Amino acid sequence: MTPITANDTPASLLIIDDHPLLRRGVAQLLELEDDLELVGETGDPEAGIALALELEPDLVLLDLNMPDINGLEALRRLREANYGGRVVMFTVSDHEEDVVAALRTGADGYLLKDMEPEDMVRQLRQAALGRMVISESLTALLAEALRNQRSAPSTPDIHSLTQREREILKQLAGGLSNKLIARKLDITEGTVKVHVKHLLKKLNLRSRVEAAVWAVQEGFDA
Amino acid sequence: MTPITANDTPASLLIIDDHPLLRRGVAQLLELEDDLELVGETGDPEAGIALALELEPDLVLLDLNMPDINGLEALRRLREANYGGRVVMFTVSDHEEDVVAALRTGADGYLLKDMEPEDMVRQLRQAALGRMVISESLTALLAEALRNQRSAPSTPDIHSLTQREREILKQLAGGLSNKLIARKLDITEGTVKVHVKHLLKKLNLRSRVEAAVWAVQEGFDA
DNA sequence: CGAGGGCTATCCCTTAAGGGTTAGCCGAAC
DNA sequence: GTTCGGCTAACCCTTAAGGGATAGCCCTCG
Incomplete structure (x- = not known):
């Protein structure tokens, strides 16, 4: 960016x-x-x-x-x-x-x-x-x-998603907004949205909340 | 010591x-x-x-x-x-x-x-x-x-929530939108928003995504 | 070389989310 | 019997989210 x-x-x-x-x-x-x-x-x-x-x-x-x-x-x-x-x-x-x-x-x-x-x-x-x-x-x-903190992100490894999409998902599951993810990964918010859109489609989920929950249950976050 | x-x-x-x-x-x-x-x-x-x-x-x-x-x-x-x-x-x-x-x-x-x-x-x-x-x-x-830290100077805890707020949180963690939660609980979307607003404040979280992740980790949806 | 996938990005548009405020109703507590 | 907390609800407003489309760049595979 x-x-x-x-x-x-x-x-x-x-x-x-x-x-x-x-x-x-x-x-x-x-x-x-x-x-x-x-x-x-x-x-x-x-x-x-x-x-x-x-x-x-x-x-x-x-x-x-x-x-x-x-x-x-x-x-x-x-x-x-x-x-x-x-x-x-x-x-x-x-x-x-x-x-x-x-x-x-x-x-x-x-x-x-x-x-x-x-x-x-x-x-x-x-x-x-x-x-x-x-x-x-x-x-x-x-x-x-x-x-004094709780929980931290950890290693993923899930199927159909690309590397970037997994990265985005990880951040998303951490509760970050698209804007913050963009800033963190040094890309534009628009690009983050594209990735989110793609991963939602691939995972057949309907919102970032579902994606976050899924990711957590899948062990993206420990 | x-x-x-x-x-x-x-x-x-x-x-x-x-x-x-x-x-x-x-x-x-x-x-x-x-x-x-x-x-x-x-x-x-x-x-x-x-x-x-x-x-x-x-x-x-x-x-x-x-x-x-x-x-x-x-x-x-x-x-x-x-x-x-x-x-x-x-x-x-x-x-x-x-x-x-x-x-x-x-x-x-x-x-x-x-x-x-x-x-x-x-x-x-x-x-x-x-x-x-x-x-x-x-x-x-x-x-x-x-x-990347989210949440809480003081450990957020489920007991600070009212019964209704817990119910809303549970639905929220299931990935439902405010509108769907409203339909399910037979109240208006506006009211759901009020509850979400309150529970976010009580738990010191910044978005429904954080709330959902927290709830899952706390063993809510299971 | 050409095709496709991955990553980036932009534009347009609609809906969702969340904050602030006010307020009515009810039941329990003081 | 009045106050307080919980639940409901509406208002206004701003920002976030997500879908559709298009496109440039680069790398890899055939």
């Missing part, structure tokens, strides 16, 4: 953060890197959303704690507006709830502001390439959150 | 791994550290469990892939036997399912065998002190798993 930055063109980056000094710091940091280009910056969340939709940067660095609407809300609105680039939360908060909420809302990363500059650049580079980036110090936190 | 190792006494460590060479490697590594003491080692899971209960080491390093019973099962049995020390999984597998399963079963850490020796020692030390340790390369994986 959204083309990941090629190696030969710099990744475009937008920073939305209400601390001017910090913005300047990041800007200066990025000036030294020829594969990362800061294409915009603002301290106003509203303006930031508009900028993101206008500039379509590869990556948005989004402060979690801002006046008016917070970063999470901004993230939600970006996703709703079908902004397809990467969004990395950038904050001082290492509270589990914030991290979890951000990731659930569709953040592609969560970086703490106290990172070392070199690490910062490295992580941003990875993020622009499509990898999820998380500050290392949050690892234990994530593990803890995960630990 | 079990007192965390004090600074002045070495942390005791037991390794259960069916690779003798690897056990020797870890043993040698720990000989150089005066705050970590290897008190036992075995390649047999059964014997390992007995040893852990006998020696009560501060930390058990447990291989995930072993013959007979696997590491996960061993972990489960250690916990059931009220072994209160730390258990860190030690494996080559970086598959999401394995990591997630281990953490859910109560592992205090998950280390990959391809770690650098210095990192290994550092992580074991942290683990003995009670910190959860996870190989850094698994961070993105954890975040992804977390992201």
Whole structure:
């Protein structure tokens, strides 16, 4: 779907953060890197959303704690507006709830502001390439959150479906909407719908709910 | 529960791994550290469990892939036997399912065998002190798993639903649309929607698909 | 080489789903 | 006897879902 930055063109980056000094710091940091280009910056969340939709940067660095609407809300609105680039939360908060909420809302990363500059650049580079980036110090936190969780997807292997259809079904059975599946598999929602349509027909089912139930009973989800 | 190792006494460590060479490697590594003491080692899971209960080491390093019973099962049995020390999984597998399963079963850490020796020692030390340790390369994986998490800060439970809501959920999990449920229960579709809305809220789920999957896993339709 | 299958994608259209709000009726609890 | 929870129902509104059709690209098989 959204083309990941090629190696030969710099990744475009937008920073939305209400601390001017910090913005300047990041800007200066990025000036030294020829594969990362800061294409915009603002301290106003509203303006930031508009900028993101206008500039379509590869990556948005989004402060979690801002006046008016917070970063999470901004993230939600970006996703709703079908902004397809990467969004990395950038904050001082290492509270589990914030991290979890951000990731659930569709953040592609969560970086703490106290990172070392070199690490910062490295992580941003990875993020622009499509990898999820998380500050290392949050690892234990994530593990803890995960630990309190139930059930996880596992290996399928059912007949008439193609590989892709099985993948779609697996996600579907996980309760994801077509839009979220699309985002996760990096294809358009329309394509997901095509796959869903096909697998429903092949399995002779009438809705995604039936498909989900069938998949679970078939052991797609453990 | 079990007192965390004090600074002045070495942390005791037991390794259960069916690779003798690897056990020797870890043993040698720990000989150089005066705050970590290897008190036992075995390649047999059964014997390992007995040893852990006998020696009560501060930390058990447990291989995930072993013959007979696997590491996960061993972990489960250690916990059931009220072994209160730390258990860190030690494996080559970086598959999401394995990591997630281990953490859910109560592992205090998950280390990959391809770690650098210095990192290994550092992580074991942290683990003995009670910190959860996870190989850094698994961070993105954890975040992804977390992201896919559905449901509930508090375990959703069937008992919070009214009789009618349970009935609706049962039909829903059978793959019926609101309209069909209405027809079947002889109420209007609007009313069905109200019930669905309420049960989704009570169970903290985001869609009927999630509700259906949950219900099936909970053994509703059977 | 040509055919077919798999994956992607788009357009158009209809129906389903879900959130918010308000409200009437009934039975049980206070 | 009034309040509260459960069940019913309707309103409005937005988004999600699914069906039909078409098509480009790539790979494989014959």
